[in-house]
Amino acid sequence: MTRATADRGRRRFLSGLGALAFIAAVPMAAGARPADPLPSWTAGATRTAIVDFVQRTTSKGDAFVPVAERIATFDNDGTLWAEQPLYFQFLFALDRIRALAPQHPEWKDQEPYKSALAGDVKALALGGEKALGEIVMATHAGMTNDEFRATVKQWLAQARHPTTGRRYDEMVYQPMLELLAYLRANDFKTFIVSGGDTEFMRAFAEHVYGIPPEQVIGSRMKLEYRLTGDTPALDRKPVMEFMDDGPGKPAAIGAIIGRRPLFAAGNSDGDLQMLQWTTLRPGPSMAIIVHHSDRAREWAYDRQSAVGRLDKALDEAPRRGWIVVDMAKDWKRIYPDAAASAANGAQPAPPPVAGGSPTLSISRSRK
Amino acid sequence: MTRATADRGRRRFLSGLGALAFIAAVPMAAGARPADPLPSWTAGATRTAIVDFVQRTTSKGDAFVPVAERIATFDNDGTLWAEQPLYFQFLFALDRIRALAPQHPEWKDQEPYKSALAGDVKALALGGEKALGEIVMATHAGMTNDEFRATVKQWLAQARHPTTGRRYDEMVYQPMLELLAYLRANDFKTFIVSGGDTEFMRAFAEHVYGIPPEQVIGSRMKLEYRLTGDTPALDRKPVMEFMDDGPGKPAAIGAIIGRRPLFAAGNSDGDLQMLQWTTLRPGPSMAIIVHHSDRAREWAYDRQSAVGRLDKALDEAPRRGWIVVDMAKDWKRIYPDAAASAANGAQPAPPPVAGGSPTLSISRSRK
Numbered sequence: 001m002t003r004a005t006a007d008r009g010r011r012r013f014l015s016g017l018g019a020l021a022f023i024a025a026v027p028m029a030a031g032a033r034p035a036d037p038l039p040s041w042t043a044g045a046t047r048t049a050i051v052d053f054v055q056r057t058t059s060k061g062d063a064f065v066p067v068a069e070r071i072a073t074f075d076n077d078g079t080l081w082a083e084q085p086l087y088f089q090f091l092f093a094l095d096r097i098r099a100l101a102p103q104h105p106e107w108k109d110q111e112p113y114k115s116a117l118a119g120d121v122k123a124l125a126l127g128g129e130k131a132l133g134e135i136v137m138a139t140h141a142g143m144t145n146d147e148f149r150a151t152v153k154q155w156l157a158q159a160r161h162p163t164t165g166r167r168y169d170e171m172v173y174q175p176m177l178e179l180l181a182y183l184r185a186n187d188f189k190t191f192i193v194s195g196g197d198t199e200f201m202r203a204f205a206e207h208v209y210g211i212p213p214e215q216v217i218g219s220r221m222k223l224e225y226r227l228t229g230d231t232p233a234l235d236r237k238p239v240m241e242f243m244d245d246g247p248g249k250p251a252a253i254g255a256i257i258g259r260r261p262l263f264a265a266g267n268s269d270g271d272l273q274m275l276q277w278t279t280l281r282p283g284p285s286m287a288i289i290v291h292h293s294d295r296a297r298e299w300a301y302d303r304q305s306a307v308g309r310l311d312k313a314l315d316e317a318p319r320r321g322w323i324v325v326d327m328a329k330d331w332k333r334i335y336p337d338a339a340a341s342a343a344n345g346a347q348p349a350p351p352p353v354a355g356g357s358p359t360l361s362i363s364r365s366r367k
Numbered sequence: 368m369t370r371a372t373a374d375r376g377r378r379r380f381l382s383g384l385g386a387l388a389f390i391a392a393v394p395m396a397a398g399a400r401p402a403d404p405l406p407s408w409t410a411g412a413t414r415t416a417i418v419d420f421v422q423r424t425t426s427k428g429d430a431f432v433p434v435a436e437r438i439a440t441f442d443n444d445g446t447l448w449a450e451q452p453l454y455f456q457f458l459f460a461l462d463r464i465r466a467l468a469p470q471h472p473e474w475k476d477q478e479p480y481k482s483a484l485a486g487d488v489k490a491l492a493l494g495g496e497k498a499l500g501e502i503v504m505a506t507h508a509g510m511t512n513d514e515f516r517a518t519v520k521q522w523l524a525q526a527r528h529p530t531t532g533r534r535y536d537e538m539v540y541q542p543m544l545e546l547l548a549y550l551r552a553n554d555f556k557t558f559i560v561s562g563g564d565t566e567f568m569r570a571f572a573e574h575v576y577g578i579p580p581e582q583v584i585g586s587r588m589k590l591e592y593r594l595t596g597d598t599p600a601l602d603r604k605p606v607m608e609f610m611d612d613g614p615g616k617p618a619a620i621g622a623i624i625g626r627r628p629l630f631a632a633g634n635s636d637g638d639l640q641m642l643q644w645t646t647l648r649p650g651p652s653m654a655i656i657v658h659h660s661d662r663a664r665e666w667a668y669d670r671q672s673a674v675g676r677l678d679k680a681l682d683e684a685p686r687r688g689w690i691v692v693d694m695a696k697d698w699k700r701i702y703p704d705a706a707a708s709a710a711n712g713a714q715p716a717p718p719p720v721a722g723g724s725p726t727l728s729i730s731r732s733r734k
Contacts, residue, residue: 068579145621189581202625212435213625214556214582223621225614225640232644234621241622247592254512254590254601255608256623258569258580273592276599 037182039332040175046288046330049323050179053286057262058186063284067187071261073253073274074180076194076201076218078267079290080209082171083307084299085162086121089196090132092155094119096139113138133240141221141238145199148236152203166335169204175331176265176290180209188263191215193253195245195270199236217252219244245270250277265290268308275313279320287322289313294328404549406699407542413655413697416690417546420653424629425553430651434554438628440620440641441547443561443568443585445634446657447576449538450674451666452529453488456563457499459522461486463506480505500607508588508605512566515603519570533702536571542698543632543657547576555630558582560620562612562637566603584619586611612637617644632657635675642680646687654689656680661695 041047056063057070077083097107097116107113112131115123124131140148156169164171180190190211192201198218205211222239225232244252250273253261264271264278267290275287289310292301303311317324327334408414423430424437444450464474464483474480479498482490491498507515523536531538547557557578559568565585572578589606592599611619617640620628631638631645634657642654656677659668670678684691694701 068573071581198622198625206435214438214623216625220622223618225617225644227640227643227647230647232617232640232647234617250592250599250601251590255565255587256581258565258583273594273599276594277592280594280597280599 037185038175038178040178042330042332044330046323046325050182050286050288053263053284054182054186054188057284065262065284069259069262070183070186070188071191071257071259072183072188072263072265073191073193073249073257073261073278074176074264075266075268075271075274076192076196078292078307079194079265079271080172080176080180080192081168082161082173082298084301085306087196087307088161088168088171089200090135091162091168092152092159092200093135093139095155095159096151097135100138137238140197140200141236143236145223145234145236149199149203152200156204169208171335172208173290173331174333174336177209177336179265180211183263184210189215191217191257191261193217193244193249193264193274195219195243197221198244217244217256247273249274253277262286264288266313267292268310269312270308272313272316275320275322276316279322287320289317289322289324291324291326293326294331294334296328297334298327300328404552405542405545407545409697409699411697413690413692417549417653417655420630420651421549421553421555424651432629432651436626436629437550437553437555438558438624438626439547439550439555439630439632440558440560440616440624440628440645441543441631442633442635442638442641443559443563445659445674446561446632446638447539447543447547447559448535449528449540449665451668452673454563454674455528455535455538456567457502458529458535459519459526459567460502460506462522462526463518464502467505504605507564507567508603510603512590512601512603516566516570519567523571536575538702539575540657540698541700541703544576544703546632547578550630551577556582558584558624558628560584560611560616560631560641562586562610564588565611584611584623614640616641620644629653631655633680634659635677636679637675639680639683642687642689643683646689654687656684656689656691658691658693660693661698661701663695664701665694667695 038047038050041050057065074080077087077089081088094116097113101107101113101117104113107117112124112127112134115121115127115131116135124135143151156167159168160166161168161171183190190209192205192209192211192215194201194217196218198216198220201218202213202216205216206213219240220242222237222241223234224237226235227233242248242252246269249271253259253274260281261274261278262285264274264287266272266275266287271289275289279285279287291310291314292299294300301307303309303314313322314324316322325331405414405417408417424432441447444454444456448455461483464480468474468480468484471480474484479491479494479501482488482494482498483502491502510518523534526535527533528535528538551557557576559572559576559578559582561568561584563585565583565587568585569580569583572583573580586607587609589604589608590601591604593602594600609615609619613636616638620626620641627648628641628645629652631641631654633639633642633654638656642656646652646654658677658681659666661667668674670676670681680689681691683689692698
């Protein structure tokens with residue numbers, strides 16, 4: 001936003017110069033926005049609806065919205081990055097269980113750790129929320145908040161996705177990166193509002209999405225302040241303080257943002273209430289649902305899958321005017337190319353590891 | 368920040384023009400920062416320390432801090448606005464009890480409402496946290512979040528402080544308004560991190576402090592999403608979800624901001640841990656404590672008062688290098704003048720009401 005604001009200030013200044021307007025071409029050429037802000041979006045109704053909405057709300061007229069109120073909220077898993085075969089955060093947890101196992105010899109014979117160590121996701125799922133909760137607590141609590149973020153960063157640098165062989169933070173959606181940048185270039189403030197752990201997402205949100213830590217809203221473990229000598233720390237306690245999912249999303253938006261979004265994006269029923277909260281009010285608003293329809297380039301899944309449901313939100317979409325993004329049709333490409341990622345500071349993905357993931361055997365089949 | 372950023376972009380562009388630099392004087396004259404960004408701060412050690420810190424951290428050199436990390440956090444009560452004879456939010460609660468009394472005839476004979484209706488703060492205090500909690504729940508929950516903010520705005524427009532006769536939002540500290548603006552002009556992002564109710568503070572933080580809702584962090588009632596027909600709402604439930612005080616402040620900073628502050632300001636032991644969290648780390652940082660030493664123009668209170676303690680924080684200040692702001696000595700003026708407030712969209716304060724507050728007889732004496 002800073003660059004966009006500076007560009008705007010520069011342009012206003014230039015237009016104000018009047019007689020000196022001939023010089024405008026010089027700095028504009030350097031700072032000019034590319035002709036097409038959404039090159040990875042196929043021309044068509046979806047793309048047109050997005051561009052029209054942004055133009056209407058940012059140009060003088062009936063639908064104009066002041067800059068301060070241009071809030072855009074994005075779900076993360078399945079909306080900004082992939083989520084198959086399981087939420088990446090859960091794959092992180094399983095890798096952490098393996099990494100911590102030498103300090104816990106008892107895990108070899110103790111559920112749910114035994115199944116986690118075996119990478120037996122089906123057995124874990126049979127253990128239900130209690131088993132999954134135990135895996136999460138063992139890997140997401142019991143350290144400081146800074147240590148946790150550093151651990152996630154290290155994992156992101158080393159881990160590779162079991163089927164694509166990519167770094168997980170290279171499995172972000174190129175069209176959504178463009179949408180985030182396009183909204184920010186039009187002075188929208190972009191937030192993540194997602195069920196993932198806040199600190200987990202902060203480990204990559206800034207360098208991958210351009211979203212700073214203070215605009216990442218997720219689920220939270222309880223943080224407890226501790227001063228040891230002259231060294232303060234925030235300890236992550238094994239208590240889930242807040243689940244940022246379903247009706248929790250508008251609640252978190254109210255608690256932390258304090259304005260209703262003008263734009264929201266999601267991909268499951270966990271986003272249903274956020275989309276309602278965004279669009280069920282007077283004035284302009286827009287909501288999109290990323291629909292995973294692309295078996296060839298990503299995954300195809302619909303109303304019920306390993307990572308949740310997209311059922312009520314799909315039913316409500318037509319009467320609420322929510323745009324369902326058809327990944328296969330609306331997106332020219334899925335992921336950024338490795339060269340572009342490297343230029344952004346991320347490491348290019350290595351070739352897929354022969355024999356699948358080094359850490360996990362996923363027994364679920366791709367639909 | 369938007370205007371400052373635009374100004375900076377403009378200046379960079381101008382300096383880049385080289386041969387055309389002669390025109391720079393034209394827009395600079397219009398947008399130039401005043402020579403003195405802190406006119407209400409007395410020349411002296413405190414003021415010098417603040418200016419030096421901002422210059423060192425924003426100029427190239429050993430102490431330079433990137434823009435993204437320039438986080439400044441401010442307590443509200445007693446730091447940005449006055450807090451005597453009692454927290455203004457509690458005076459709001461007492462006014463609301465009176466306003467709601469016709470719908471609750473039983474309150475006439477029922478504590479703590481009876482004492483609240485009589486404005487008998489001493490009797491209320493004897494009821495302890497339970498009594499105060501009941502008053503807070505009766506006035507801060509049981510409506511939607513939007514309704515609550517509107518009620519606070521309406522109260523701010525009508526209520527007058529019992530001894531100054533000013534609007535409460537005109538009892539903000541002019542030197543602190545200048546400090547907020549000075550930090551923002553240097554690309555600091557300013558947050559409120561205060562024990563007050565988040566939504567209560569949002570009712571005035573934007574127009575009075577220039578701090579948008581998403582940068583206001585306070586205590587929170589639990590919010591619950593409800594959809595009635597096609598109308599969604601966030602209900603304020605009578606449950607204190609989070610107390611943003613003491614060790615809760617660094618916890619909230621970790622949960623919501625996700626970066627350690629570079630600068631923090633407080634005025635009581637409720638800010639102790641925030642100041643520690645800000646300054647006990649490598650690299651530059653600064654913390655200030657507003658010390659209410661001004662009996663003539665404001666109030667004079669110290670280690671123990673009706674609104675809390677300033678005890679441990681004052682003890683730690685010397686060895687932590689925290690700057691204790693001596694209100695009587697360091698501030699040329701306390702409040703903005705009414706004309707300036709009116710120009711900012713606020714109403715000028717009427718003359719003090721004869722006979723004291725229309726709604727409250729405060730029995731505590733000023734020290």
